[in-house]
Amino acid sequence: MDNWRKNPLVFWVFAIPPTAWLALFFLVPLGLIWVISFGEKSGLVDIQITWVADNYLRAMDPLYLQIFLKSFWYAGITTVVCLIVGFIVATAITFAPTRQRPILLLLVMLPFWTNLLIRTYALIAVLRTKGSLNAGLEQLWDWGNKLLNLLGLEQFQLLGAQFEPVHLLYNNFAVVVGLVYVHLPFMVLPLYAALARMDHSYIEASLDLGAGQLRTFASVVIPLAAPGIVSGVIITFVPALGSFLTPDLLGGTDSQMIANVIERQFKSANDWPFGAALSFILMYITFFAIAVRSIWAARQDTRENLV
Amino acid sequence: MKLTFKAQGPLDYGRRLWVRFTLGLCFLFLYAPIAILVIYSFNDSRRNIVWRGFTLKYYEKAWNNDSLIQAFSNSLTIAFFSTVLSVVLGMMTAVLLWRFRFPAKAPFEGAVSLPIIIPEICMGVAMMAFFARVGWPVDLPWPLNLGAITIAHISFSFPFVAMVVRARLARFNRELEEAARDLGASEWQSFRDVLLPYMKPGLVAGALLAFTLSLDDFVITFFTAGPDTVTFPVKVYSMVRFSVTPEVNAASSVLLVITLILTTTAILLQNRSRD
Numbered sequence: 231m232d233n234w235r236k237n238p239l240v241f242w243v244f245a246i247p248p249t250a251w252l253a254l255f256f257l258v259p260l261g262l263i264w265v266i267s268f269g270e271k272s273g274l275v276d277i278q279i280t281w282v283a284d285n286y287l288r289a290m291d292p293l294y295l296q297i298f299l300k301s302f303w304y305a306g307i308t309t310v311v312c313l314i315v316g317f318i319v320a321t322a323i324t325f326a327p328t329r330q331r332p333i334l335l336l337l338v339m340l341p342f343w344t345n346l347l348i349r350t351y352a353l354i355a356v357l358r359t360k361g362s363l364n365a366g367l368e369q370l371w372d373w374g375n376k377l378l379n380l381l382g383l384e385q386f387q388l389l390g391a392q393f394e395p396v397h398l399l400y401n402n403f404a405v406v407v408g409l410v411y412v413h414l415p416f417m418v419l420p421l422y423a424a425l426a427r428m429d430h431s432y433i434e435a436s437l438d439l440g441a442g443q444l445r446t447f448a449s450v451v452i453p454l455a456a457p458g459i460v461s462g463v464i465i466t467f468v469p470a471l472g473s474f475l476t477p478d479l480l481g482g483t484d485s486q487m488i489a490n491v492i493e494r495q496f497k498s499a500n501d502w503p504f505g506a507a508l509s510f511i512l513m514y515i516t517f518f519a520i521a522v523r524s525i526w527a528a529r530q531d532t533r534e535n536l537v
Numbered sequence: 538m539k540l541t542f543k544a545q546g547p548l549d550y551g552r553r554l555w556v557r558f559t560l561g562l563c564f565l566f567l568y569a570p571i572a573i574l575v576i577y578s579f580n581d582s583r584r585n586i587v588w589r590g591f592t593l594k595y596y597e598k599a600w601n602n603d604s605l606i607q608a609f610s611n612s613l614t615i616a617f618f619s620t621v622l623s624v625v626l627g628m629m630t631a632v633l634l635w636r637f638r639f640p641a642k643a644p645f646e647g648a649v650s651l652p653i654i655i656p657e658i659c660m661g662v663a664m665m666a667f668f669a670r671v672g673w674p675v676d677l678p679w680p681l682n683l684g685a686i687t688i689a690h691i692s693f694s695f696p697f698v699a700m701v702v703r704a705r706l707a708r709f710n711r712e713l714e715e716a717a718r719d720l721g722a723s724e725w726q727s728f729r730d731v732l733l734p735y736m737k738p739g740l741v742a743g744a745l746l747a748f749t750l751s752l753d754d755f756v757i758t759f760f761t762a763g764p765d766t767v768t769f770p771v772k773v774y775s776m777v778r779f780s781v782t783p784e785v786n787a788a789s790s791v792l793l794v795i796t797l798i799l800t801t802t803a804i805l806l807q808n809r810s811r812d
Contacts, residue, residue, distance in 0.1 A: 234639040240724055244633040248626045248695065249645070256652055256660075256692045259667035263659070266666060315563055322560040325550045334560075336804060341567045343800040345753045347770045348789040351777050352570035355577065355786075362573050365587075414567065472656025474756055479777065489658040496662050496760065506666070509659040516656060 267506035277502055285507035294491065294508075301487040304402075304477075305470035308409040309417075312466050313459070315410075316417035323418075324425040335422065342415035350479050353408055357398040357480070364395040404480040405487075409470050416469070417462040424458020425451075457530060464523045468516050488512050571793065578786035595787040605788060608772035614680050615768060616751040619690035623747040624740055626691065627698025631739075632732070634699070635706040652693045653700075661760035664689040668761060675763050682766050689761045690751040697750060698743035701807065705739030738806055745803035749796050 234241040267286070269279040288294070323334045341349065356362045371393045378389070398404060432454065436446040452459070474489035481487075488508060495505025550556055581592035599605055630649055634642070652660065668685045677684065709732070717727040755770040762771050769792060776785050 231638045232636055234637045237724070241633075241637055241639065244629045244637075245639075248630040248633065248649070248699075251626055251691070251695070252648055255667075255688050257648065259663035260651075260655075260659075262666050262670055263663045315559065318556055318559040319563050321550050322556045325552075332808070336801070337564060338567075339804065340797065340800060341571070343749055343753075344571070344793055344796055345755075345770060345789070347753075347755045347773055347777070348574070348793055349571065351773070351785065351789060352574040354777070355574060356570045411566065411570075414563070468654075469656065472658055474658050489656065492658050492662060496665060502666065505662060509656075509662055512656055513659050516654065520654060 263506045263509055266503055267510050269503040269506075271501055271503060285504045286511070288504060289508055289511055297486055297488060297491055298511075300485075301471055304406055304409060304487060305467050305473075307406055308413055308470045309463055309467045311406075311410050312414050312417040313463060316414060316421050316462060319414075319418050320421035320425050323422050335419075338415050338418045338422075346412060346475055349412065350408060350475055353404075353411060353480065354399060357404055357407070359395045359397065359399065361399070363398060367396060368393045399480060400482040400485075402481070402485050404482075405477050405485045408476040408480040409473060412473075412476060413466045413470050416466045420458045420461040420465065421455065422458075424455040424461075428454045457527065460523055460526055464519050468519055471515065472512055574786050575790045575793065578783055578790045580783060582783075595783040596791075598784050599787045599791075602784065604767070605769075605772055608767045608769045609788075611683060611766060612752055612769040615683050615687050615690060616748050618680075618683075618687045619694055619751040620744050620747045622687075622691045623694040623698050624744045626695040627743055627747070628702055628736065628740060630695065630699035631702035631706055631736075635703055635709075649696050649699060652696050657756040660689075660693060661757040664692075664757060665760040675765075682763075685763075686758055686761045686766060686768065689757050690754060693754075693757065694747040694750050698740075698747050701743040701746060702736055702739040705736055709735055742803045742807040745799045745806070749799050749803070752792070753796060 234245075265279055266277055268281045268283070269277045270282065270284065272278040289298075319338065323331060323338070326334055354361070358364075371389055374389050398407075428451075432450050433446055436450045437443070441449070471487075472489050473487055474493060477485050477487045477490055478493075481490075489512070492505050492508045492512070495501045495508065499505075578595055579591050579593070580588055581594070582589040634646060634649075639645075664685075673685050675682070713735075714727050714731050717731045718724075722730065753770065755774060758768050758771055759774070762768060767775075769788075773785060773788060776782070776788075
């Protein structure tokens, strides 16, 4: 690597355009939101910057605190489900035959790159009352009833007089399903990276020395895969926490997450200062999660160097 | 068919039935909704549940929906300009970080990764406030009216391009460049004839990613789009809010195929450049 002084002209040619772009079209907008978050609404569209923390205090109101808690709860369940499923999937890919591995990985990655809106829309068609899942259940109900008829049990109506579709959409369940659907690939990739890097002879040694599969998993695999687990948890949790589209399209009236409240402040309620404050709280949470990860990684590094 | 039964070793987790079962279930969960979406775009029924025969009429309907086509061409235009500028800025960032040591390098690196890290909604509202504040003109002729959205797309795309190109540069043998310089090439010549050809697979992969990111983005565009500058995802969103129709399925299937082709190409290119 060269010192920039060695060739200042080339350095500036490469440094100025991206720095200027980033400053003008990213950092300035963020700074603007930060300033607005300390402002007050005066009139319909005017904002006065009064440097008060009222908007942040308002976010501590039980109504909004509850939405924050709910968002944490949804993102948390999503992360746990993704971690369990993702671990099994990552294991299956790691121990798959060498030729199949890239194909399986590609299959996990492709949905990650397809349009979020389209995937969410696809879920609506599956989950809604007259959707594919309920159509399948109705078919099962039909077969079950025919079987009962054959057995001469029709008068008892064991499966009910008619098929009752299950309400799978526009509720909290749909939101969590949607979040898992969207974020599963985020979890699989870092877990796979960690498992593939791991020296598999450690597992073999542990099994040879008499530890069972569960014990080996708990005291060998998990500690060795820990960096991947931490990365996976954070890159699943952070975007899940800030999700807008999934609760918006799949959720019911009580499934609002933080991003939906932010959107409302900017689009319909027209209370930009409050929306800006909520955005910054969401951003601080994100930074905190990422900081935890880097501190953890740094500590892990020093521990490895000491050994 | 030849069946071979091998004894299962203790490490053959991939062959265990329940592991395979979960893997299968997971792929079913990931792909079945998309497959159903595509299949029902060919279904000759408005209600979308019962199969009533093959038809292309919803594709025709989508094709004749002027506002949908307008939104689609807006999306392609934005993606094109966003890709070109993102590749240039991303390449510059990658070369800068790879080649130079300079003061404030760590903060610069952090700032460049910010657009990747922060929640989309925060970036969306920031862009919305920014363009409202600077009084960005809204009644410009096409394609200048798409400027605000394009700028927002470049801001979140070029850090991704930088990441991809930097990964490629990490394996560059600097002696090649030094040899070129020793043989009398100028700074510009050695960049053009040595470094640029080496970066090319990374640049192409980065370009495809930038294009897909721009084409797919909904949240940030939702906040920067005006009534006359609707992109394809924003249009589909308003259609979905209104009702679930096979026309939306048809339009979505087209976009799906485009992104699938672009992404697969990008991933394959990236894998090849890694070897």
